[in-house]
Amino acid sequence: MNQAEGVRSRKRKRRNNHRKSETSSTKLSTTTIATPAANVTVKQPPSTSNVIKSSSKPSSFLEKMKAKLSGGHFRMINEKLYTCSGDEALNYFKEDPSLFNTYxxxxxxxxxxxxxxxxxIIMxxxxxxxxxxxVADFGCGDARLAKGVKNKVFSIDLVSNDPSVxxxxxxxxxxxxxxxxxxVFCLSLMGTNFxxxxxxxxxxLKTNGWLLIAxxxxxxxxxxxxxxxxCFSEAICDLGFxxxxxxxSNKMFILLYFRKKPKNNSSKEIKWPELKPCLYKRR
Structure with missing residues (x-):
């Protein structure tokens, strides 16, 4: 081999090595997808793990804020119901029936x-x-009592989307x-005119009928x-029970059971105690 041929051989080797290096680099950054027509080379998209991690925090924050606003709205309505009459509460929900669902x-x-x-317990x-x-369920809410017993139950409340209420x-x-x-009054003696x-x-109620209060x-x-x-029980008795x-015994609520007297001969004015509103703390 003369000197000229040696130079050409070394150049060919350098070119081949360079091509192999480019091919290897391309394989690391692309993926070949086989199709019936041809092989198509597609670049891999960037990892989305960092995007997901960064977007999860705002989503969680928004959910917490929505829950906080919803809780505040409930407490506002709850306080309204404890501090107004039944007729005022009825008009309040008639103006905006969605408030009843929120509550x-x-x-x-x-x-x-x-x-x-x-x-x-009442069930x-x-x-x-x-x-x-x-049964007549005063302040029935979602009419859970009627759905849980075989008795005929008249479910009564201020507003409802349920046609049975x-x-x-x-x-x-x-x-x-x-x-x-x-x-039945299950957590429903809420108005000022209870x-x-x-x-x-x-x-x-029929004579000897039951009055159940939780x-x-x-x-x-x-x-x-x-x-x-x-004093509350005495007022109930003066009413005719x-x-x-x-x-x-329960930590959260009390239960009172009465029966209607055959006749109520008492004519004295009933002294009703004021029931403390059940207001939830603001957070």
């Missing part, structure tokens, strides 16, 4: 934190008695006088601004 969504969230639900009480008893002021129901065996709700329950325990704690439960039993 009950927040209410269910609060109830989910309770270790035991009072409506379940059990009804199941332990005759299924022929006709009677929407009305609870002091003026369309129920016939002396037509009901059991009246005595008129109980008077309506007395009107629709209420937040703090509302009956006289040491912290609540009503004296004995006989006390049967009471249950203060």
């Amino acid at each position: 009950h969504t927040g209410y269910q969230e609060q109830m989910s934190r309770w270790p035991e639900q009072p409506v379940n 059990k009480w009804l199941k332990d008695h005759s299924s022929s008893l006709v 009677i929407a009305c002021d609870m002091s003026k129901t369309p129920l016939d006088s002396s037509s009901i065996d059991v009246t 005595p008129s709700f109980l008077q309506e329950a007395h009107r629709v 209420e937040v325990k703090s509302r009956f704690d006289p040491n912290n601004g609540g009503a004296d439960p004995e 006989t006390p049967v039993s009471k249950d203060f």
